[in-house]
Amino acid sequence: MEPRVSLITLGVPDVAAARRFYVDGLGWTPTFEVPGDVVFLQVGPGLLLSLFGAADLAEDVDPDATGPAPAPAGMTLAHNVESAEQVDAVIADALAAGARLVKPARRAAWGGYHGYVADPAGVLWEIAFNPSWSVAADGTVQI
Amino acid sequence: MEPRVSLITLGVPDVAAARRFYVDGLGWTPTFEVPGDVVFLQVGPGLLLSLFGAADLAEDVDPDATGPAPAPAGMTLAHNVESAEQVDAVIADALAAGARLVKPARRAAWGGYHGYVADPAGVLWEIAFNPSWSVAADGTVQI
Numbered sequence: 573m574e575p576r577v578s579l580i581t582l583g584v585p586d587v588a589a590a591r592r593f594y595v596d597g598l599g600w601t602p603t604f605e606v607p608g609d610v611v612f613l614q615v616g617p618g619l620l621l622s623l624f625g626a627a628d629l630a631e632d633v634d635p636d637a638t639g640p641a642p643a644p645a646g647m648t649l650a651h652n653v654e655s656a657e658q659v660d661a662v663i664a665d666a667l668a669a670g671a672r673l674v675k676p677a678r679r680a681a682w683g684g685y686h687g688y689v690a691d692p693a694g695v696l697w698e699i700a701f702n703p704s705w706s707v708a709a710d711g712t713v714q715i
Numbered sequence: 716m717e718p719r720v721s722l723i724t725l726g727v728p729d730v731a732a733a734r735r736f737y738v739d740g741l742g743w744t745p746t747f748e749v750p751g752d753v754v755f756l757q758v759g760p761g762l763l764l765s766l767f768g769a770a771d772l773a774e775d776v777d778p779d780a781t782g783p784a785p786a787p788a789g790m791t792l793a794h795n796v797e798s799a800e801q802v803d804a805v806i807a808d809a810l811a812a813g814a815r816l817v818k819p820a821r822r823a824a825w826g827g828y829h830g831y832v833a834d835p836a837g838v839l840w841e842i843a844f845n846p847s848w849s850v851a852a853d854g855t856v857q858i
Contacts, residue, residue, distance in 0.1 A: 573808045574794075575741070575757060575764075577759055577792050577794065578794055578795035578843075579792070579793035579843075580791075580793075581792075581841070600718040604857075612856075614718060615718050616760065616761055618850045619720065619854075629791065647723065647724065648726075648772065651720065652722065669716075696776060700721075705721075707760075710760070711760025711762075712757065713746055713761060713763050714747075
């Protein structure tokens with residue numbers, strides 16, 4: 573198994589609400605969608621984010637599931653930017669699009685500056701400036 | 716806010732157990748690590764996966780948190796491959812590395828073939844062959 577994530581699927585309570593946040597609010601363009609059912613958004617080279625109904629995702633994982641969507645371990649997504657000022661600006665953008673402020677931006681112990689917002693389904697996005705983080709032309713990350 | 720995920724952080728109950736699975740079991744090479752504390756693995760161009768203690772993640776999100784790690788919406792990670800045979804082979808690899816079989820591989824309603832395994836922390840990985848999924852040289856995904 574090669575080290576590769578192709579798709580991050582969010583099992584959300586309301587696909588339309590998630591779409592309003594990511595597409596109408598943040599202005600991200602769907603790669604593909606089935607109205608009311610699923611929305612795919614490109615979030616990196618070779619990487620899509622999928623907005624999918626929580627019950628549909630639960631059924632996709634286990635067709636015999638009768639309970640709620642699978643509850644994974646704690647998980648967050650991070651969006652890195654190039655400066656502390658950009659962290660503040662992106663958090664303001666996200667809040668304007670309908671996100672909820674979870675952790676106001678502040679200096680971080682690891683030398684950067686970051687904050688957390690939650691999307692309408694409660695998915696946590698860390699908005700971060702990490703001066704030790706760099707991405708080479710071929711996509712290789714160095715810390 | 717541009718459409719970009721830089722980092723996926725898994726808040727796991729046991730960083731050493733997570734490391735044994737991803738590094739020793741699957742053979743993925745850490746980009747950077749602080750022994751016993753955090754491990755970063757490259758999983759795409761410009762994209763890292765972080766194995767971090769659940770309590771540390773909860774505290775990173777909210778320094779005043781007294782409860783357990785944040786419980787996001789249901790979320791899965793997908794690893795796409797080029798054929799049904801590769802799905803079977805990767806699932807076998809993951810099980811050999813210590814994953815748990817959640818959904819045995821089968822034909823999917825969307826025209827492909829897939830199954831689900833869970834890592835030691837319960838994080839769900841979908842292993843999928845999707846004949847409608849293609850990635851251009853510049854990283855753009857088409858469905």
